[in-house]
Amino acid sequence: MILFQPPLPPKYSALTEDEMALAIAERKRTLGSRLVILGHHYQQDEVIRFADFTGDSLKLSQIGAQQKDAEFIVFCGVHFMAESADILSDDRVKVILPDLSAGCSMADMAEIEDLETAWDFLVDECGANLIPITYVNSAASIKAFCGGHGGACCTSSNARKVLEWAFTQGDKVIFLPDQHLGRNTAYAMGIPLDRMVVYDPKTQRAAGFRPRGRSIALANDGQLTPDHVRNARVILWKGHCSVHGLFTEAQCNEIRRSDPGCKILVHPECKWEVVQKADLAGSTEFIIRTVNESPPGSRWAIGTEIHLVHRLASQHPDKAVRSLAGIQCLCTTMYRIDLRHLLWALDELVAGRVVNQIKVDPETKRLAVLALQRMLANVAPQPVAIK
Ligand code: 13P
Ligand code: SF4
Numbered sequence: 001m002i003l004f005q006p007p008l009p010p011k012y013s014a015l016t017e018d019e020m021a022l023a024i025a026e027r028k029r030t031l032g033s034r035l036v037i038l039g040h041h042y043q044q045d046e047v048i049r050f051a052d053f054t055g056d057s058l059k060l061s062q063i064g065a066q067q068k069d070a071e072f073i074v075f076c077g078v079h080f081m082a083e084s085a086d087i088l089s090d091d092r093v094k095v096i097l098p099d100l101s102a103g104c105s106m107a108d109m110a111e112i113e114d115l116e117t118a119w120d121f122l123v124d125e126c127g128a129n130l131i132p133i134t135y136v137n138s139a140a141s142i143k144a145f146c147g148g149h150g151g152a153c154c155t156s157s158n159a160r161k162v163l164e165w166a167f168t169q170g171d172k173v174i175f176l177p178d179q180h181l182g183r184n185t186a187y188a189m190g191i192p193l194d195r196m197v198v199y200d201p202k203t204q205r206a207a208g209f210r211p212r213g214r215s216i217a218l219a220n221d222g223q224l225t226p227d228h229v230r231n232a233r234v235i236l237w238k239g240h241c242s243v244h245g246l247f248t249e250a251q252c253n254e255i256r257r258s259d260p261g262c263k264i265l266v267h268p269e270c271k272w273e274v275v276q277k278a279d280l281a282g283s284t285e286f287i288i289r290t291v292n293e294s295p296p297g298s299r300w301a302i303g304t305e306i307h308l309v310h311r312l313a314s315q316h317p318d319k320a321v322r323s324l325a326g327i328q329c330l331c332t333t334m335y336r337i338d339l340r341h342l343l344w345a346l347d348e349l350v351a352g353r354v355v356n357q358i359k360v361d362p363e364t365k366r367l368a369v370l371a372l373q374r375m376l377a378n379v380a381p382q383p384v385a386i387k
Contacts, residue, residue, distance in 0.1 A: 001079055001103055001107070001108065001139060002101060002103045002108070003079070003100035003101060003103070004100065004101065005099050005100040005101040005336075005341075005356075008340055008341065008344050009344075012340045012343065012344055013340075015340070015343075017046065017339060020339040020340065020343050021046070021339065023343050023347075024050055024339065024342060024343050024346060025050070027343070027346035027347065027349070027350050028050065028346070030350050031072070031346070031349060031350065033069060033070065034070060034071040034072060035070060035071070035072045035074065035346075035349065036052050036053070036067055036070040036072070036073050036074070037050055037051045037052050037053075037073075037074045037076060037342075038051060038052070038053050038054075038055070038060050038063060038064065038073060038074070038075050038076065038077065038081075038085065039051025039053070039054045039055075039076040039077070040054070040055070040056070040057070040060060040076065040077035040078070040081060040334065041054060041055070041056060041284050041288065041305075041307075041308045041311075042077075042284075042305040042307050042308055042331050042334040043076050043077070043307065043334060043337060044307055044335065044337075044338065045307070045310075045311060046338075046339055047076050047337055047338065047339060047342060048076065048311075050076075050342065051076060055285065056155065056156070056157060056283050056284035056285045056383075057081060057084075057136050057137070057155040057156070057157075057284075058136075058155035058156075058157040058158060058283070058285070058375075058379065058383075059157075059285060060075075060077065060081060060084075060085070061081075061084050061085070061088060061136065061155070061372065061375070061376065062376065062379070064084065064085035064088050064089050064095075065088035065089065065376065067085075067089050067090065067093055068090055070093060071092065071093065071094065072093070072094050072095075072096060072349055072354070073085050073089060073093055073094070073095045073096065074096045074098060074342070074345055074346070074349075075095055075096065075097055075098075075358070076098065076337045076342065077097075077102070077334065077337070078097075078102045078103060078104045078107075078331075078333050078334060079097060079100075079102060079103045079104065079107070079358065080104055080107045080136065080137055080138060080139065080140075081136075082095050082096075082097040082358040083095075083139070083140045083358055083360055084136060084140075084143075084153075084372060085358075086358050086359060086360050086365075087140060087143070087360050087365050087368050087369050087372055088369065088372055094354050094357050095357065095358045095359075096345050096349075096354065096355065096356050096357055096358070097337075097356050097358050098337050098341035098342045098344070098345040098356060099336040099337050099338070099341040099356075100356050101333070101336055102333045102334065102336040102337055103333050104137055104333060105241075105242050105333070106135075106137050106177055106178055106239055106240060106241045106242070106269075107137045107138050107139055107177065109177045109201075109237070109238070109239030109240070110134070110138050110139070110142050110176045110177035110201070110237055110239055111139075111201070112139070112141040112142060112145060114201035115132075115142060115145055115176070115201075116145070117201070118174065118199055118201065118235075118237075119132075119145075119149070119174075122174060122199075122229055122235060125226065126226040126229040126230065127226075128171070128172050128229055128230075128235075129170045129171040129172060130170055130171075130172045130173070130174055130235070131149075131150060131151050131152075131166040131167075131169045131170035131172070131173050131174075132145065132146040132149050132150075132151035132173075132174050132176070133146065133151050133152055133153075133154055133162060133163065133166050133173050133174070133175050133176075133182075134146045134151070134152075134153050134154075134175075134176050134177070134371065135153070135154060135155070135156075135159070135175075135176070135177060135178045135181055135182075136153045136154065136155045136372075136375065137177065137178065137241075138153075138176065138177055140360045140364050140365070140368050141364055141368075142176065142177075143364075143367075143368035143371045143372065144363075144364045144365075144366075144367035144368040144371070145367070146371040147367040147368050147369065147370030147371035147372075147374075148367040148370070150169055150170070151166070151371060151374075152165065152166065152371050152374035152375050152378070153371045153372050153374070153375040154375055154378070155283065155375065156181055156267065156268050156269065156282070156283035156284070156386075157282075157283040157284075157285055157286065157379070157380075157383045157384075158375065158378055158379050158380060159181055159182075159185040159268070159386070160185050160188065160189060160384065160386065161378040161379070161380055161384075162374070162375060162378045163175075163185055163186060163189060164189070164378075165374070165378050167233075171233070172229075172232060172233055172234065172235065173186075173233070173234050173235070174199070174234075174235040174237065175234055175235070175236055175237060176236075176237030176239060177237050177239030178237075178239055178240060178241060178269055179198055179236040179237060179238055179239060179240060180240055180241070180244070180245075180268065180269050180270060180271055180272065180275075181268050181269055182196075182234060182236045182237070183196055183234075183236055183272050184268040184270075184272055184275045184281065184386050184387070185268065185386055186233070186234045187272065188386050188387060191233050191234060193272075194231075195231065195232055195233040195234065196232060196233070196234040196235075196236055197224055197228050197229065197231075197232045197234075197235055197236065198224075198235075198236045198237075198238050199224060199235050199236065199237055199238060200238040201237070201238065202238070240269070241269040243269075243305055243329050243330065243331045244266075244267050244269035244270045244303065244304065244329070245269075245270075245271065246325055246327065246329045247266060247270045247271070247274050247303040247324050247325055247329065248271075248274065248325075249271075249273045249274060249277055251274075251301075251303075251324050251325050251326070252264055252274060252277035252278065252324070253277070255301045255324065256277075259299065259301075261299055262299040262300065262301050262320070263279045263280065263298065263299065263300055263301070264277065264278040264279050264280075264300075264301050264303070264324060265278065265279065265280045265281070265282075265287055265290055265291070265300055265301070265302050265303070266278040266280075266281045266302070266303030266304065266324065267281070267282070267283065267284065267287065267303060267304040268281050268282065268283070268386045268387075270303050274303060275386070275387055276387075278303065278387060280385055280387060281385065281386045281387040282383060282384065282385045282386055282387075283383050284304065284308065285383040286383040286384065286385060287302060287304055287308070287312075288308075288312065289382070289383060291312050291316060291319065291321060292316075294319060296318040296319060297318065297319065298319050298320075299319070299320040299321075300312075300319065300320065300321045300322070301322055301323070301324040302321065302322070302323060302324055303323075303324040303325070303329075304329070305329060305330065305331050305334070306323060306328050306329050306330050307330075307331075307334075307335075309321065309322065309323045
């Protein structure tokens with residue numbers, strides 16, 4: 001969801017980085033235990049140093065759910081993460097996103113009306129015994145649909161455990177919005193590619209309302225028929241991350257050619273072909289742990305967001321850490337959270353005003369929390385590799 005962020009008062013443009021940093025530290029002291037700042041690993045260094053807790057999507061959801069005492073969670077991340085924090089935290093807690101335009105293009109690729117249309121076709125018409133699983137990178141309405149239809153959320157840290165659970169509940173899974181995380185995870189579980197099909201909501205929408213009884217849904221990279229659905233174990237929603245989509249097989253080949261000792265470590269939002277070429281694939285926490293635990297002198301080409309890669313490189317001067325891509329793979333929406341917006345949100349709190357509160361309506365919350373709780377019930381003790 002892309003929300004409009006009104007411009008900040010002009011005084012914020014006049015401040016230097018040092019002035020803003022000092023002021024943020026001061027506001028944090030003033031608000032004390034009333035405030036918790038959460039920061040996703042893709043945030044800029046100047047922002048993340050003010051986070052009380054850092055983590056990937058799963059860890060931050062867990063921490064959000066534990067916040068019983070704080071009055072405010074300021075979420076330095078993107079919109080769907082702030083929504084999850086609002087769903088999981090105590091009703092008293094107000095969740096604030098410092099810049100409302102910090103959305104996620106992948107989450108926007110799954111809209112509730114399209115999911116309802118897909119469900120009609122797959123369940124009512126094709127008769128699939130289907131469990132809906134949504135990556136946590138999705139709107140609260142999608143989470144609520146999954147919660148209300150016996151499904152769950154997952155993150156890249158526990159996608160496999162959640163899929164394994166889903167197959168104890170039904171015969172087939174529809175996985176959304178990230179086709180790549182779905183495909184990579186299902187393949188790692190031993191499900192062959194020819195038992196997965198892609199459902200394309202845009203093609204379906206372009207085909208308009210399809211009267212019941214017509215057997216062809218215009219979807220997939222061609223047409224998705226009830227026979228395709230019957231043969232499939234996993235129906236992958238046609239969505240992707242525009243950042244991780246920038247990593248390619250050619251970049252992997254180039255690393256292999258130019259630096260044979262270098263290990264390729266990628267996030268499972270990367271395309272299947274890239275994950276196959278990589279040495280290891282796993283969530284953001286898995287990537288961090290792998291580099292942290294690697295011996296001095298080891299060399300890593302990493303396929304994930306550039307701020308995390310730079311941070312790992314500067315934290316490990318004894319290791320060679322670089323991006324898998326020559327180009328800068330930056331999440332531009334994560335980047336919208338900057339010191340100015342963080343300071344403004346804290347200034348307003350100190351003045352007794354809550355700005356940019358992310359609030360999920362109670363009915364959506366009631367069902368979405370079921371999906372998130374099933375996600376939190378399927379967590380491995382350590383982030384596990386997908387490959
Ligand atoms: P994780 O935090 O689950 O690794 O996901 C990465 C991401 O793209 C968050 O938007
Ligand atoms: Fe969304 Fe990709 Fe950015 Fe994560 S990295 S917030 S999935 S666009």
